[in-house]
Amino acid sequence: MSENKQHDAQKSYLEETGGRKGIFKWILSTDHKRIGLLYLYSIMSWFFIGVTLGVLMKLELIAPGITIMGAQSYNATFTVHGVIMIFLIVIPGLPAVFGNFMLPIQIGAKDVAFPKLNLLSWYIYIAGSILVVSSLFAGGGPPDTGWTFYAPYSFKTGTNMLPAVLGAFVLGFSSILTGLNFLVTIHRLRAPGMTWLKMPVFPWTLYGTAWIQLLATPIVGITLLMVIGERIFNIGFFDPAKGGDPILYQHLFWIYSHPAVYIMILPAMGAISEIIPTFARKTIFGYRAIIVSTLAIAFVGYFVWGHHMFTSGMSGTALFTFSILTFIVAIPSAIKVFNWVSTMHQGSISADVPFLWAASFIFVFMIGGLTGLILGALAVNVHVHDTAFVVGHFHFIVFGGTGFAFFGALHYWFPKIYGRMYDRAWAKTGWIIFFIGFITLYGPMFYLGIRGMPRRYFDYLPDYHGPNIISSLGALVMVTGFVIIVINLFKSARSGEKAEMNPWGGTNLEWRIPSPPPLENFDEIPTIDKATYKYD
Amino acid sequence: MAEEKHHITSYKTYLLVLVALIIFTLLSVTITQIELSRWATVAALLIAGIKSTFVLLVFMHLKFDLRIFRVMVGLIISLLVVVIFITMLDFLFR
Amino acid sequence: MYSINPENASNFVAGVDLAFFIILGVSIFFLVAITAAMIIFIRKYNREKHPEAIQNEGSTKLEIIWTVIPLLIVLVMFYFGWMGWKPMKTPPEDAMRVKAIARMWNFKFEYENGKLTDSLYVPLNQPVILDLVALDVLHSLYIPAFRVKEDMVPGNIKQMWFIPGQVGSYDLFCTEYCGLEHSYMYTGVHVMHEDEFDEWLKDTTAVAPVVAEDASPADRGFQVLVKNGCNACHSSDGSKLVGPSYLGNWGNMRKVTAGGEKTEVLFDKEYIRKSIYDPNAEIADGFNKGLMLSYEGLVSEEEIELIIEYIRSLNE
Amino acid sequence: MSNVHRDDIGSKLGMWLFIFTEILLFGGLFITYAVYRYLHPEAFHLASQELDVPIGTINTIILLISSATIAMSITAIQQKKKKLTLWLIASTIVLAAIFLINKYFEWGAKFEHGIFPGSEYLDSLGYGDVLFFGLYFFMTGLHAFHIIIGMAVLGFMFYYVKIDRLTFDNFQLLENGGLYWHLVDLIWIFLFPLFYLIA
Ligand code: HEA
Ligand code: HEA
């Protein structure tokens, strides 16, 4: 590989093909930027499937009784929707796309530590996602257990559980390997002078995320393996008829899946922490506090899994511990919010597209987080657990948090990635429609939940009709916004006007190299001498 | 970065550790075969802990390696212990 | 709920709602304050009006303030959550006990005198303990108006209790996803005055719908199926639900798996009887083990005769 | 990408991180074990008497020796003793094979007694036994799977040393392979008392 060092410094990574043709210049490339884009395209494709399933559910829920599908289809729809969204989209989401693309650049490296492993992770991701999606079509019908695969139902049902579970298991490996790669990259490949405390926030959040990926994913791996063993060999780990304990399954599942929600949100917070200083032309407020809170979330987030099981009959001691820790883990998130808002104070703010996404992120994230507090309180949780309230909470924080940050990051780094700028007026139009649709879609769910409408109900009592109509209409508004956004980006990537090197006036390393970046990012590894986010 | 020097552990150290490990194994077998009731498990786990410390420090070179590796291993093992502990909070007090 | 259901529907409403409103209040305060601050900053420090940012790296004092104050606030939230929850775990000794049995996809309530019902009847102002039994998979018993919910875990009998505080009928849902007809697994709670309730309880004849004596055996068989909720899994028109359809099998050879081996058996009276009393002994091809549970003790031998009449009648 | 200088520490770090994931993978099973052991102490106690302590002990010692040999191979390669290195790696692989053969007979004997997951005999024994043997087969099975992978890895190392891809100043891969092998040993150090010695 070292022989073709003699490349033209001006050639961008998009032009540099390594002598490969057609699709091979993508699927055989070990360039972290191309791999980032591979992830972007694959994630976007699954996202279309996922959201379409979501919209189908909303159409079903527009009126009581069978509207467009029956119980079995609905159950399968929310299961596959949940599995796709969680395991295929928001968990890999920001780390795999923007982490891959930006991490090496932001820390001044030419690539990640193990480029081949990086490409392998993508292949594993594709293999896993194909398994998951194949469960839709093959054999006994799509799985119908919910994305949580709760035992004992998950090994009694006759539907395609195995491919879905196996797919989730395989995806876990992809996640682990990406995390491992990033950790070694951050530990070993920072440019000279880039000390830990000069590193931008986005790499820091990736660092925290990577640890969670590394340490939590194996637990769900082994749990899913046990479910597979259960289905094939009838071992009886979680089968009450053989003495197994279904609650233990829930413990193991959430030991992973709670930290997983922080896998989703940490890089999102990182992206927001990049966007806000850039558009406020101001050093990020409380850099150290943001770093410390990132690590605190990663660490404490490991010990609160039980808040998903408050009504499962755990001991009072466990409930006490989990509830109090749940409240404590909210503090670092609060700290971040305060620091972001303070960064805006006395800044010089340009409310451009990425900033609009970031500001709306803060808003919906607060709603999601604060309803999380309501869920975390024992007494209230008993009432709203497993109702539409929970569905509202996690769409606000997963879609509103991670999703908004994803779109924000996409609009922020788009000119760097493609070297072209999108149409800002259309982007703003799309954003406002999307935002309004979002609130209309998920807002009523809180009310429904408080009124007692259980989740995973394809049919409901007529009492709940009103809010459901509003919610379904919101979904349609959102679809409109989404289509505008996607078409705008899609067109601009091909034919938008050429973007400058630093269109937003950012200070981090990615803004000091050409757009799009050359194959090896830097002609010469930079030396860092001043703190990050310095505007002077 | 390839320039930092490697510590070379002598064969003798390895052999000594191996002998110690085997002795501990036999010890744990004997202890648990005599009637110590519930302390047997504690003793067996304690010995397993000692054995794994040996393996980690000498066989896996943690003793001679960068400090960061030791710190990481320590943290990860405590993490696992805490997770087991919190899970047991449920079952012990149910 | 908060306006629609009575505040004293059960003894827990006050505690739960208090915690809810405290957290909601604090949340709305922070949400509004922070959003307002954000909007003010965006307008006031807009690049046109404020072209030069004033750099400020942070402030330790502020960081401490906004760590400690929220910490205290969330501890208060925790406290109210805990206080609202604690009484839910300490049922009084002398409460009336009802066994709540969940299976796919209905609830049954068994009273101490053996009375068996589809929905829950309870006396006003009397503590009631529900013993929660799940027969197949996880279910969860939820009465929104009472603010109570507890998962029902097979192999693990748990308790839930409450004191109804207002006469009336309320919804009761299954809130743990349990398969195909999870959304139809709901029934009602009926709170009655104590004397009324005692009357009701004594009358053990009024158990579930009675099968009309004069109907044909096949029709009565169908009634038995309806009564026991069999049609949730079995259809009469040949369509495949969770279990095989009743239609078109009578008298044919049936491919089954028995004791791990594939064989064929005649679909006759004996097979049907066995399928109902010991369903996992012979598993019909293409279906899963463990879904159908034994109905021994729930469906009598006479009733099975009626079911057989019904299945046979489908062939005509 | 140009890899003009290689990064041994980075590579070792990667290996350690991988080992952490393996520790947590088995960690999930240890949690399961702890819970079921707590719920069924008597049955676990009795069921463990079915296991053959001498075979277990011998296997433990075999693994310990193999761990020592692979550790020594790193000393050997640093001292430029290629032949000795190859011998030590080979004996590690052979010891691993012996371990597996023992395991095979041990499992075989259990199967003959009708003890295997889902068997009617086992199901008739009661909850504790079902869970104990379920865990026993699952955990030792997963461990054996790791041994097989480890053998393959060490086989590659053997080949690399042989063709001089790994030498006295470039042996990080061998060290990583060794680390993996020690991990396998480490896990067995806990499996052994938990299954064989609690009787
Ligand atoms: C991105 C993912 C993400 C994130 C970040 C969070 C964050 C939080 N979540 Fe959420 N959660 C999910 C994804 C996420 N969650 C999902 C997917 C589920 C459902 C799974 C399923 O069952 O299918 C779920 C379910 C869930 C439950 C279980 C509900 C149930 O089933 O009964 C609970 C209960 O405690 C909970 C709590 C919290 C809390 C307290 C936080 C906190 O971390 C939030 C912290 C944020 C804030 C607090 C807001 C910002 C701060 C301020 C505005 C300042 C003011 C603050 C104070 C005064 C403290 N979540
Ligand atoms: C990232 C995570 C994510 C995202 C983005 C979404 C997006 C959506 N979700 Fe999702 N949802 C989950 C994660 C997510 N969901 C999870 C984890 C569950 C739990 C599953 C379980 O219970 O097991 C769940 C459950 C869930 C339910 C509850 C089911 C139940 O309990 O009964 C509902 C109900 O309405 C719902 C609706 C929607 C809708 C309407 C969208 C829509 O996406 C929002 C609006 C639509 C768009 C933004 C785009 C529309 C675009 C198109 C239609 C295609 C256009 C095509 C081109 C441009 C080419 N979801």
Ligand code: CUA
């Ligand atoms: Cu029973 Cu849901």
Ligand SMILES: [Cu+2]
């Ligand atoms: Cu959680």
